[in-house]
Amino acid sequence: MRRYSLTALLVFSVLGAFAQNRITFDTSKIDIPMTRVIWHENIDKEQKRTDRVDGKIDNFLKLTNNDDLNIQITDVILRRVDELQQEIERMDGDNNFKIGQLRSLRELLQAIAAKANDKQVAPLIPQLFTSYEECMRRLAKNESLVPVFDKLPYQGAEVLSGIFSQAKDLPEIRKMVFLKKAKMDPSFILSGIAPFENETFADSLIVIAADKIPLEVYTYAQAKKSVAARVIRRNQNPKVQTIARLSDIMNGTLYLPFLDELLNKQLSIDDIKAVTENELAYYKLLVKTQIKYYNRISTGDTPVLSQVLYKMLERKATDMFVNVMNDLHDSPDAVRMRVSDPLTSEEIYYLIVTTEEVIYTSTYTKLYDRMMTRFPGRRSDSLMMSVHFDKFKKFIKIAANYNRLDDFLKAMPELRSTQLMHAFVNGLQKTSSLEDAVDVADSYGSITNVDLQNFLKQQVKKNYETSLQEKDRKGEVIYNILQTLFKSASDPSMDLSAILGIPPVYKVDYNSIADDSGRVVQHVFFYGDEDGIISFRNFMGMFNGKPEWKVVTNKEWVTITSIKGKPYTIYANLPLDYKQDLDAKAQAALIAYLQKHNINPSFVVHRGHSYHLKYTLQQMLPSSRIVMLGSCGGYQNLAKILNVNEDAHIISTKQVGSYSVNEPILRALNENIRNGKNIEWIPIWQQITASVKNDPKANELVKDYVPPHKNLGAIFIKAYRKATGEM
Numbered sequence: 001m002r003r004y005s006l007t008a009l010l011v012f013s014v015l016g017a018f019a020q021n022r023i024t025f026d027t028s029k030i031d032i033p034m035t036r037v038i039w040h041e042n043i044d045k046e047q048k049r050t051d052r053v054d055g056k057i058d059n060f061l062k063l064t065n066n067d068d069l070n071i072q073i074t075d076v077i078l079r080r081v082d083e084l085q086q087e088i089e090r091m092d093g094d095n096n097f098k099i100g101q102l103r104s105l106r107e108l109l110q111a112i113a114a115k116a117n118d119k120q121v122a123p124l125i126p127q128l129f130t131s132y133e134e135c136m137r138r139l140a141k142n143e144s145l146v147p148v149f150d151k152l153p154y155q156g157a158e159v160l161s162g163i164f165s166q167a168k169d170l171p172e173i174r175k176m177v178f179l180k181k182a183k184m185d186p187s188f189i190l191s192g193i194a195p196f197e198n199e200t201f202a203d204s205l206i207v208i209a210a211d212k213i214p215l216e217v218y219t220y221a222q223a224k225k226s227v228a229a230r231v232i233r234r235n236q237n238p239k240v241q242t243i244a245r246l247s248d249i250m251n252g253t254l255y256l257p258f259l260d261e262l263l264n265k266q267l268s269i270d271d272i273k274a275v276t277e278n279e280l281a282y283y284k285l286l287v288k289t290q291i292k293y294y295n296r297i298s299t300g301d302t303p304v305l306s307q308v309l310y311k312m313l314e315r316k317a318t319d320m321f322v323n324v325m326n327d328l329h330d331s332p333d334a335v336r337m338r339v340s341d342p343l344t345s346e347e348i349y350y351l352i353v354t355t356e357e358v359i360y361t362s363t364y365t366k367l368y369d370r371m372m373t374r375f376p377g378r379r380s381d382s383l384m385m386s387v388h389f390d391k392f393k394k395f396i397k398i399a400a401n402y403n404r405l406d407d408f409l410k411a412m413p414e415l416r417s418t419q420l421m422h423a424f425v426n427g428l429q430k431t432s433s434l435e436d437a438v439d440v441a442d443s444y445g446s447i448t449n450v451d452l453q454n455f456l457k458q459q460v461k462k463n464y465e466t467s468l469q470e471k472d473r474k475g476e477v478i479y480n481i482l483q484t485l486f487k488s489a490s491d492p493s494m495d496l497s498a499i500l501g502i503p504p505v506y507k508v509d510y511n512s513i514a515d516d517s518g519r520v521v522q523h524v525f526f527y528g529d530e531d532g533i534i535s536f537r538n539f540m541g542m543f544n545g546k547p548e549w550k551v552v553t554n555k556e557w558v559t560i561t562s563i564k565g566k567p568y569t570i571y572a573n574l575p576l577d578y579k580q581d582l583d584a585k586a587q588a589a590l591i592a593y594l595q596k597h598n599i600n601p602s603f604v605v606h607r608g609h610s611y612h613l614k615y616t617l618q619q620m621l622p623s624s625r626i627v628m629l630g631s632c633g634g635y636q637n638l639a640k641i642l643n644v645n646e647d648a649h650i651i652s653t654k655q656v657g658s659y660s661v662n663e664p665i666l667r668a669l670n671e672n673i674r675n676g677k678n679i680e681w682i683p684i685w686q687q688i689t690a691s692v693k694n695d696p697k698a699n700e701l702v703k704d705y706v707p708p709h710k711n712l713g714a715i716f717i718k719a720y721r722k723a724t725g726e727m
Contacts, residue, residue, distance in 0.1 A: 030089045039102040040085055046109035050077050053116040063122035073122065076129045081109065084133070101136070104163060108132050111159050124156040131156065135164060149173050154180030175199065186212040190220045194227035202231055210239045214305055218256060221247035239263055239304075251276060257309035258289060279320045280342055286313045287347045294390040314354040318611075322355040325363045337366055345375035345383055353391040356398055357637070358610040361704055364402050372411065381412035384420065396424050397439035400446040409452075421452065425459045425482075429467070429475035434720060437478050438638070441712040444486055457486050474724075481719045485712050492682065492709075500719040503647045506709045508679040510566075513602035513625050517567070520673050523594070523601035523624075524572035525616045527608040528583035532575040535607045538659040539572065542667060548674065556586040557593075565674035571601070584615070591619055602626065603673070605666070613637060620644045626679070626708075627651070628665065638714045646718065649681075649708035653701075660698035661705060664691045681709040 032040065054062045061074045088101045112128065115121040131152055135145050145167050149157045157177045167173065178196060181188040182205055189209045196202050210217050220228040221244045233244050242262055246252045249269070254276045261267035275281035290313055293303045303309075321339055328336040340348060348371040352364065359367075375383050384392055399405040409417040428437040440456075447453055460482045467475030481500065488494040496505045514520050526536050543549040543560050552559045553574075560570040573590045576582035594601065600623035606616040613629065617640045620627070624645050629637065629652040641648050651665065668688050672679055685707045692698035708714070720726070 030086060032089060033095065035095055036089075036098060036102065039099055039106070043081065043085060043102065043106050043109065046106055046113065047077055047081060050109055050113040050116065053113055061116070063116055063125075064119075066123075069123055069126075072126045076126050077109070077112075080129060081105065104136070107163050111162055115155075115159055118155070120155045121159065124153065124159075127152065128156050128160060131160060132163065135160070135167075139164075139167070144169050146172055146176065149176055154184055182208075187216065189213075190216055190228045193231055197227050197231055203235055203237075206232055206235045206240055207237045210237065210243060214239070214243055214259060215256065215308060217243050218247050218252070222252075245269070254282070254312075256305055257286065257312045259308075260293070260304040260306070261289060263304060279316070283313075283316045283320060284347060286316060287350050290350065291346065291387055291390065295388045298388055310354075313350060317351045317354040318358055321351050322359050322363060323611075325366075326358070326360045329360060329362055333366065337370070340367060340370060343370075343374075345371045346386055348374070349383065349387055349395065352398060353394045356394065357613070361402060364398070365404070368399070368402070368404050372408075379412050380408050381416040381420070389423075392420070393424055393436050393439050396420075397443040400443040403446070403448075405443075405447060406449050406452075418455070421455060422459060425456060426463065428463075428478050429472060434478075434639075434717065437482070437720075438713040438716055441482060441485055441716040444482075445489060445706070445710055445712045453486075457483075460486060477720060477723045481716055481723070484719075485715060489710075489712070496715065496719075500715075501722050502715070502718045505715060506681050508626060508649055508681075510673070510676055510678050513673070513679075514566075515600055515602075519567035519569060520603065521594075521599055521601040522568070522570040522603040522605065522670075522673075523590075523621070524570065524605040524607060525587060525612075525619070526573055526575040526583065527612045527615075528575040528578035529609075532578070532583070532608050532612075535659060535662075536572070536575045538663060539607065539666075542663060542670070543570075557590045562674050566676040568670070568674050569599075570670075571599075587615075587619060591621075594621070603669070604628070607662070617641065617644075624648055626669070628662075629653070638711075638717055642714065642717050642721070646721065648714075649679075650711050650714045651705065651707060652711065653705045658698070658701050660695060661688075661692060661702050664688050664698070664702075665705070681707050685709075 048057060051057045051059065051061060059074070059078060060070070061077060062070050063073055064070055084105060085102070088098055088105070091098065091101070093101075108129075112125055116125070131148050134148050138145055138148065145164060146169055149160065152160065154177055157173070157180060161170070161173050161177055164170065164173070175196065178188070178192050179201065181192065186209055189205045190213075193202060193205065206217070217232060217240065220226065221232045223229050224233075232240060235241065235244075242259065246255050246259070246269075249255060255262070255269065255272050258267050258272055262269065262272075272285070275285050286309065290309060293306045293309060296303055297306065321343075324339050325336055340351070343351070348367050351367055352359070352371070371383070372378065372380070375386070396405060396408075399408050409420070412420070424443075425440055428440065444453070444456060447456070460479050463475065464479035464483055466472075467479055484494075484496065484499055488496055492506075497503060510520075524539070526532050526539075540551070540558070543551050548562060548564045550561045550563050552561075555574075556576070557571055557573045560572070562568040571590055571594065573583065573586040576586050578584075593599075601621055602623050602625040604616075604620055604624040604626070605628045606613055608616075617637065620641070622644055624641070625648060627641050627645075627648050627650050629650065637652075638650060641650055653661075665688055668684055668691070669679065672684065689702055692702050
């Protein structure tokens, strides 16, 4: 039962009586000339439109999670506006004056309606209306409006400034609004600085921008003819000057990651220039600088553009090394791994931790072996210390996934390995992201060492108890979920759905994936590179010439429909030439067709390399309940999928999917769906595993696939969001 304060109940009673009448100003109470009746009627219409912004006209605006505030907002729109209409009619003044007042009131309602769904603006509506009334009184007395705007936060001041665009002190008001915005969020500085180029504060704001958003300063400085670039380039601050100078250099983005080193005179532009044309030397400098930056970050320092450096490190590790080794997976090791020959252990370490979503299993294992033989003394703890434990939780997770964690821990003294794993599960609540916690959940599912499993269970339990004692809500939620997941890994009889308050984990009911007509729809994304063409050919082999299926192909996609069993339709775009973006156009055309005909796929399949996956995730429809990635699940990808559908069941693999496993999975799921059966993950996964037993390659690869009921990272995210209400 919903409870309200006494104030809320009193206002409800007033609104209840009011709601029995129309949401209009009763013009019969005051004699209004016909020339102004239409203005009042227009205001009445705006009241109704505003009442509709929360989705329905019901004389109540539910724009926030605070019902008392919602009542105040409703009172403003439905009662106080009416009172102001009456007050305007009672004012001294001619017809034009009163029309001007009514026009202004209508503009206020229009401005409020336009911003009412903005979570930052909606709570300000009562204050906005009061400020509007004060502005009207000040205008009548020829007084300045600046004091009114000074009291408003920038969101409210910005809305109100549009209403009083004819005010004599508008320039001062606009300046005030801009400064309020810039103080709240520096990203507004460069986009809004042009009208204030000659103001005394312009130069100091550029310095703030260089501190807070240096990458944007670099981008704006490149547009040399713009006002923002002019303000940047005249600035005498050393940091601003350095950024402006970099913007003049060809391939200046290669220099940006080292901005902090340039500012501190640890590197010169010539030092960086010397390595920009040598990919190996450039990568080595990135790693050296990343290690230095992370050591500073761990002591509380914040190097300028450290995130930009890490992004560049990811890009170079992927493009220049890991993708090369992946593409040569059928070549002899001497050829395949040649690109990594000049790398140190630390440099290989960063190849591993930055390429989780693209690295092949075989590439990882060979890099791991090289890493382990190249550091002095061959003690793995010395390697961790040499990188200052940067991304060590990510490294441990990946090592666990590829069955190398035991080997890595045994390469250091037992005390050190205990300390490392203790740190692995500690402090998960202290980061802004859930990534570390998801890594811990994912890692546990891959660990087979019983002693290590027990150790992690004990540490998680201790952290949970500590969080309870310290009333640390976030820590309590994280460690409680991990405790539950760890127990469930060895006890499949546990009902995770009931315990964690999330939808079923071990099965998907057939009825939940069928649409209103009883049909299930699968949507498959293919990409037009060589691998995609081969994958598509293998995929179609499951349907062409089979009596259970009808296949119809048009110029951009294929439609596969069940002839026997339950209604089941599979749509897959053709893997057209990716060099001309024809595959992307085919995907877009298919999605447009599905949306136009209100077709909602509940089963989505990604067929392609990991670097294509982001395009599939961008185009997934909210109806997606079963999602087969065919490539690494990774925290970021899991979170994106669950943002689209919070109840998605996700199948992923630790490397790029192979048709020798993908086909058995799809065949098993297709047959279950075509026969109208629920998807029971444990028995169906046993069936899939048994079906590839006689194929040595597939039998090995299937171990890298993670079924939904064992996708502890995805389950963790669902449970955390449920417990905290976050999305």
